[in-house]
Every structure is written in structure tokens, then in C-alpha cells.
Amino acid sequence: MTQLPALKPLRPAQRPQLRWRGARSVIALILREMSTSYGRSPGGYLWAVLQPLAMIAMLTLAFSVLLRSPSLGTSFLLFYATGFLVLRMFQEVHAAVSWAIGGNQSLLAYPGVTYVDALLARGILAILTQLMVSGIVFWIIFTIEDIRVIMDFVPILQAFGGVVLLSMGVGTFNAYMSFSFPVYKTVWSIATRPLMLVSGIFYIYEDLPLFAQNILWFNPLIHLGGVMRTGFYASYDPSYISMTYVCIVGAVPMFFGVLLLRRYAKDILYK
Template sequence: MTQAPVLEEIRPAARPQLRYRGVRSVVALILREMSTSYGRNPGGYLWAVLQPLAMIAVLTLAFSMLLRSPSLGTSFLLFYATGFLVLRMFQEVHAAVSWAIGANTALLAYPRVTYVDTLIARGALAILTQFMVSGIVFFVIFTIEDIRVIMNFVPILQTFGAVLLLSAGIGTFNAYMSFSFPVYKTIWGVATRPLMLVSGIFYIYEDLPLSAQNVLWFNPLIHLSGLMRAGFYSSYDPTYISLTYVCFVGAVPMFFGVLLLRRYAKDILYK
């Protein structure tokens, strides 16, 4: 009797590579976003820093003519920066995540690229860019005005963490809504246009009358601008802030956004 040949076990050599396929896709998308968003414009990342600096300088020039001093401290630049940079981080990260699918529709035809990769790549790039911008802006302000403050990094880090959750959560939900209903992007833009006025950039929550406080408390960004200022001004102790509420506003749309994107993933791919 002839003995049946023993088949050697074939090990899939490509399996380790599959494990890092998603990481490579995200990194490639980040590099692509860097070149398309900042590489084609003259100045590139320089404009990402100059735009908030110019906005803060305009606010300082305008309000310093009307007021003798800001609501906190003596530096108009620092006061407006602690509010404006929070709003800008929310807007930039939210926009990057919200319009990620629409901006990368052609790439979704490749099997190695998924809508999750596009959301993570654009969100990660926006987060890193805004961290860099915030650090440079605060460094410039502290250098120009020779500011000496005792900073509390706990509320500052809490602010950054909460604003990232808020912007990523709302952005994930809007990623589905804007792709499925194109008019939604226009509606959202109109609805959020007053954020500059109602997010505590020009004032602190305690300066407002009680009727305005009762309404603006439901804007999570006014909680975050107050929390950020608590880290820069040791004498400021806001009691109205609720991180639980802010995280709730960010977590709920993220949950439904992920649910809807997974449910209609094929529609997104073949639309």
C-alpha cells in the first residue's frame, strides 16, 4: 500500500499584512489630505496659524477701544484667544469629519479604503493641526505681552478632550446626514452661523443677565470656553460648567452616527 502524501500546512503569509492594512490606509489618507489641504496653497500651514492670530488681533483692536479691560485679567489677546481657539477647534474638527465622506467619494471605490478610514484620517489631521495652531498662538501671545500666569493644566486638558469628543460626535452624525441629504450641509451652516456670538468669546457667562444664562447654558461651547479660561485665570471659578452635559451632547450623535453609517455602508459605497 502506498502511503498518502502528507500535505504541508500552508500558512497565510499575507495575514500579518492584513492586520496593518487599515493603519496604512489612514496614514496614506492623512498624507493626501496634508498635500491637498495645505500643500496647494501659498504658505500652507502658515495660513492655519495666521488666520486665528489675525482674528484675535481684530477682536482685540475693536473691543479695546470700547472697554478698558476684558472681563478677566488685563490682556485682551489672551482673553479672546481662550474663547476663540475653542470654537475654532470645534469648527475645524467637526468640518473635517462631517464632510470626509463627500470629499473622498472617489477613493471609496478602492476596496482597501473604507468610510471609517476617511473619517479617522481627516479628523486626526484636523486635531493635530489645531493642537499645533493653539500652541503657537498662545506662545506668540505670551511672548508679545510678556504674560506671567499660573496655569492649571487640568481644566485645559479637559477642555481639549471634551471639544474633541463634541466635534467628532456631531461630525460623525453629520457625515451621514450630509451625504444622504445634500441640503443638510446648507441647513447646518445657517443654523451654526451665530456660534461666534453665543459661545462666550467676547464675554464670560457670569456677565450675562439671568434670562440669557438660562438659554445659553444649553450651548456646550460656552461650557468649554469657561473651562478653558479657568485653566488660564486662577481667580476664575465658573460654577455653571457641566462636563457631563458636554460629553452627553457629543456621545449621543456619535452613537447614532456610527449606527447609521454601519447600517447604510453599502449605500454610501455604491451611491
């Protein structure tokens, strides 16, 4: 009597791996942030462009009365834009990342959403928005004043890359600090109010007296503003810039921010 071949035990159906679950979560959060941040207000993205444009126009109107010409070139609009847009991108990206956990705490209860997804979603949306705003503002300035310059895109991209690293790094650290210590948000807001005056928007580093240069050198935004301006002004060759310093100031808080968020992830989830 012939024996039938032994049947292999059936394995339970394996659940397909969700390799792109993290990417889908980030994309979904970006779409949610777009609708909540820009979809509910009249004008939406239009205000994101008009606000910096209005600020640059006000600066131009105020200082053109007092000064015959800016520190570089002949266009007040372009000079202030190259400094102000660097500061604004830092402020917007940093703020978006800093308050990402508090604004998405209810979503972190879902198993497919992590604090990393929340930080990346807000950071990516803010970065893309500010890059778009900067491009539109520069295009408007070049069109209005009929400016003809040969731009060097290498330092311009370096400046934007440095702003991204700096704002994401500081924002990641502040995301933990502001959520764990609510008073930290108020303290940080007060401490950073003078940034408009000390980030090289109205002047260049070389115009300052020596004692002011020695102090403001430690502000990474003044380095990034200088890098940005070298891309628009071929004759400007600053010697004070240190991108290594900027990268360190951005990388160190990012390291400790990620370390703290990972260490206290469960406390954040159930707080």
C-alpha cells in the same frame, strides 16, 4: 517490502494577515489630506496660524477701544484667545469630519479603505493641526505681552478633550446627514452662524443676565470655553460648567452617526 510514510497533502500558501491594514489606510489618507489641504496653497500651514491670530487681533483692537479691561485679567489677546480657539477647533474638526465621505467617495471603492478610515484620517489631521495652531498662538501672545501666569494644564486638556469629543461626535452624525441629504449642509451652515456670538468669546457666562444664562447654558461650547479659562485664570471658578452634559452632547450624535453610516454603508459606496 517497507512502506514509505504517507506524505501530508500540501496546503496552499496562506496569505499573511494584514493586521495593520486599517492603520496604514488611515496614515495614507492623512498624508493625502495634508498635501491636498495645505500643500497646494501658498503658505500652507502658515495660513492656519495667521487666520486665528488675525481674528484675535481684530477682536482685541475693536473691543479694547470700547472696554477698559476684559472680563478676566488684563490682556485682551489672551482673553479672546481662550474663547476663540475653542470655537475654531470645534469648527475645523467638525467640518473636516462632516465632509470626509463626500471628499473621499472615490477612494471608498477600494477594498482597503472604509468610511471609518476617511472619518479618522480627516479628524486626526484637523485635531493635530488645531492643537499646533493653538500652541503657537498662545506662545505668540505670551511673548508679545510678556504674560506671566501659572497655567493649570488639567482643565486645559479637559477643554481640548471635550472639543475633540464634541466635534467628532457632531461631525460623524453630519457626515451621514450631509451626504444623504445635500440640503442639510446649507441648513447646518445657516444654523451655526451665530456661534461666534453665543459661545462666550467676548464675555464670560456670569456677565450675562439670568434669562440669557438659562438659554446659553445649553450651548456646550460655552462650557468648554469656561473650562479653558480656568486653566489660565486661577481666580476664575465658574459653577455652571457641566462636562457630563458636554460628553452627552458629543457621544449621542456619534452613536447615531456610526449606526447610520454602518447601516447604509453600501448605499454610500454606490451612490
